[in-house]
Amino acid sequence: MREGEIIERLLRPIATHPAARGLADDAAVWSPPIGRELVLTHDVIAEGVHYLRADDPSDIAWKLVAVNLSDLAAKGAEPAGVLIGLGLARPDDAWLERFASGLARVLAEYDTALFGGDTTTGAASAVLGCTAVGHVPRGKSLSRTGARPGDDVYVTGTIGDAGLGLAIARGEAPADPALLRRYRLPVPRLAMGQGLADAGAHAAMDVSDGLLIDASRMAKASGVRIEVALADVPLSDAAAARLAPGDAGRLAAATSGDDYELLIAAPPQSRAALFTLSETVRLGLTHVGRVVAGEGFSVIGEDGGPVTVPRLGYEHGA
Numbered sequence: 230m231r232e233g234e235i236i237e238r239l240l241r242p243i244a245t246h247p248a249a250r251g252l253a254d255d256a257a258v259w260s261p262p263i264g265r266e267l268v269l270t271h272d273v274i275a276e277g278v279h280y281l282r283a284d285d286p287s288d289i290a291w292k293l294v295a296v297n298l299s300d301l302a303a304k305g306a307e308p309a310g311v312l313i314g315l316g317l318a319r320p321d322d323a324w325l326e327r328f329a330s331g332l333a334r335v336l337a338e339y340d341t342a343l344f345g346g347d348t349t350t351g352a353a354s355a356v357l358g359c360t361a362v363g364h365v366p367r368g369k370s371l372s373r374t375g376a377r378p379g380d381d382v383y384v385t386g387t388i389g390d391a392g393l394g395l396a397i398a399r400g401e402a403p404a405d406p407a408l409l410r411r412y413r414l415p416v417p418r419l420a421m422g423q424g425l426a427d428a429g430a431h432a433a434m435d436v437s438d439g440l441l442i443d444a445s446r447m448a449k450a451s452g453v454r455i456e457v458a459l460a461d462v463p464l465s466d467a468a469a470a471r472l473a474p475g476d477a478g479r480l481a482a483a484t485s486g487d488d489y490e491l492l493i494a495a496p497p498q499s500r501a502a503l504f505t506l507s508e509t510v511r512l513g514l515t516h517v518g519r520v521v522a523g524e525g526f527s528v529i530g531e532d533g534g535p536v537t538v539p540r541l542g543y544e545h546g547a
Contacts (some may be wrong), residue, residue: 244286272293303435464479
């Protein structure tokens with residue numbers, strides 16, 4: 230299928246928002262709501278790095294958009310639209326049609342428009358990009374730089390499921406549909422993110438490369454020290470049944486990545502509001518650490534002592 234056919238047959242029917250101009254132009258034109266600030270983010274997913282060649286193209290499209298919406302969630306933003314960049318190898322028509330169906334599915338699920346993008350073929354392996362455009366009430370955007378000494382550290386949902394799902398996808402572990410779904414179909418925590426500022430949170434970011442490495446990044450960006458207690462890292466029942474007991478299992482979960490949960494720093498007086506928010510959006514919330522004065526990052530084991538961690542999480546090029 231040529232580029233013109235991809236646009237005409239597969240993408241134009243999805244791009245119904247006026248900002249997309251029917252994909253007949255070289256750019257989208259969109260006006261954010263009055264009194265809102267723009268939030269922009271861009272992520273790339275690559276074949277063999279973020280997804281496997283054998284993965285369903287519909288799931289690949291979902292993941293491409295969802296990981297970008299997760300960044301918007303961490304800023305407290307409401308998504309408006311996305312621009313998609315498809316650097317493809319030599320996909321057949323069936324692959325493209327499945328991808329387009331997944332793209333339509335994720336955009337409909339999160340009420341997000343397709344604003345436009347670009348497509349090219351002939352790459353050695355596929356590299357897919359997405360720019361997500363969102364908006365947030367003026368002055369209400371959160372960042373990873375706001376954590377303060379005395380804050381509590383929380384994480385939403387459960388940690389480590391997606392890492393186990395990747396092992397299943399690679400054929401390295403027994404099947405479990407729920408764990409596989411956590412890897413292939415991440416869920417951006419938009420509703421939780423949009424309530425964090427009003428609940429009193431000081432900082433937030435999404436957990437993409439692993440709970441520990443992302444907590445260390447928040448600590449560095451905020452100029453503080455963060456301590457994470459391994460015993461408090463939340464695990465699903467499915468993950469707990471597969472991981473080693475004690476510190477070893479939770480350490481594996483906290484360094485595996487692809488969770489796309491929210492990491493939050495907030496003062497003690499915000500605790501009740503945060504848990505009320507989590508109950509309202511029906512998403513678990515767990516206290517996993519604290520922010521203290523100083524620099525760096527530390528992990529506390531079940532015995533209350535420090536744990537040496539040779540690898541905090543996933544780093545490209547490491």
